[in-house]
Amino acid sequence: GAVVSQHPSWVICKSGTSVKIECRSLDFQATTMFWYRQFPKQSLMLMATSNEGSKATYEQGVEKDKFLINHASLTLSTLTVTSAHPEDSSFYICSARVLLSYEQYFGPGTRLTVT
Amino acid sequence: AQTVTQSQPEMSVQEAETVTLSCTYDTSESDYYLFWYKQPPSRQMILVIRQEAYKQQNATENRFSVNFQKAAKSFSLKISDSQLGDAAMYFCAYYYNAGNMLTFGGGTRLMVKP
Numbered sequence: 566g567a568v569v570s571q572h573p574s575w576v577i578c579k580s581g582t583s584v585k586i587e588c589r590s591l592d593f594q595a596t597t598m599f600w601y602r603q604f605p606k607q608s609l610m611l612m613a614t615s616n617e618g619s620k621a622t623y624e625q626g627v628e629k630d631k632f633l634i635n636h637a638s639l640t641l642s643t644l645t646v647t648s649a650h651p652e653d654s655s656f657y658i659c660s661a662r663v664l665l666s667y668e669q670y671f672g673p674g675t676r677l678t679v680t
Numbered sequence: 681a682q683t684v685t686q687s688q689p690e691m692s693v694q695e696a697e698t699v700t701l702s703c704t705y706d707t708s709e710s711d712y713y714l715f716w717y718k719q720p721p722s723r724q725m726i727l728v729i730r731q732e733a734y735k736q737q738n739a740t741e742n743r744f745s746v747n748f749q750k751a752a753k754s755f756s757l758k759i760s761d762s763q764l765g766d767a768a769m770y771f772c773a774y775y776y777n778a779g780n781m782l783t784f785g786g787g788t789r790l791m792v793k794p
Contacts, residue, residue, distance in 0.1 A: 599781065603723075608771060608784045656723060660782075667713050667775050669782060671725035 568592055569661050571672035578649055578679055586644045586675045588659030595661030598642040599669065600634060603656045615642050649679045682707045684774050686785035693762045694793050700747075701757045701788050703772030709733075712776035714748065716757045719787075720768040728770070731755065759790075767792045 568591040578584045588598060597616050601609040613629075615621040615636035623629045631653075633645040642661075646653055656676050660669040683706045693699035705714070716728040731739045731748050738746050743760045759766055772785040 597780070606789075608786050609725075611781055614781060658723075658725065660725075667777065669775075671717075673722070673724045 567663070567668070567670045569595075569659065569670045569672040571657075571659055571675050573675060574673060575676045576678070578677070580650055580679055581648055583645055583647045584649055584677060586646075586657055586659075586677075588642045588644070588661070588672050590640045590661040590670070593661075593663055593670075594639040595642075596639065596664045597662040598636055599660045599662070600632075600642075600644050601658040601660070603658060603674075605656075609658060612644075646677065649677070651679045653677065654679045682709075682774055682776070682779065682783050684772050684783050684785035686770075686772055686788050688788045689786070690789045690791070692791040692793060693759070695762055695764060697762055698758060698760045699762055699790065701759075701770050701772075701790065703755045703757070703785055705753050705755065705772070705774050705783075705785075707753065707774065707776065709776045709778075712774060714746075714755045715773040715775070715782070716744070716746070716755075717771045717773060717784075718766075718768045719771065720765075725771075729757065762792050764792050764794060766790060 570589045572587045600612045612627045613621045613623045615634045621634035636642040658674045659672045662669050685704045712733045714731045718726045729741045745758045747756045769787045771787045773782045
């Protein structure tokens with residue numbers, strides 16, 4: 566149980582285009598989902614926290630207009646990187662938290678390459 | 681602010697030997713949770729072990745055990761009988777309810793020598 570999927574696992578896009586990453590909790594309802602960014606050989610950096618049906622809370626330094634997060638249902642959150650640039654290339658990981666629990670379950674991550 | 685520090689960027693261990701990864705944290709909270717996550721080359725985050733701060737007994741999961749020293753704010757991970765599949769990045773993480781988020785340490789890369 567407690568499986569989180571991400572799609573796509575790897576995406577290449579051209580500079581200036583937008584790309585959407587989906588995060589789904591497959592067998593549980595997630596009232597809260599988290600989006601992380603990870604550079605090579607570094608730790609996970611929290612970008613934003615999203616709660617179902619409300620606006621996401623972004624960490625300091627994260628551009629909310631560039632990284633659009635939508636948590637439309639209890640099983641789906643999306644991260645859209647708008648007008649992507651090469652510096653946005655990174656590994657993006659989502660996690661989902663079970664209602665009334667401290668446990669978080671992580672998706673397998675999405676590698677974004679912007680050319 | 682809560683911080684998590686892993687002072688060992690890299691560690692190596694001989695297969696079948698024991699290795700201990702260090703983690704310290706800073707918090708003013710009394711009720712919190714600590715975790716060790718493993719991130720293999722696939723980059724999927726895998727929960728290795730968790731510890732509730734209110735529990736005095738150290739958590740164990742098969743070959744993995746922790747040494748939780750609450751007063752010292754220390755949370756080390758011991759891996760016994762190391763296996764080649766244990767080679768990965770290991771992240772220590774902290775969570776408390778009001779914070780609503782995990783705080784990760786910088787990670788320790790563990791290499792296992794055959």
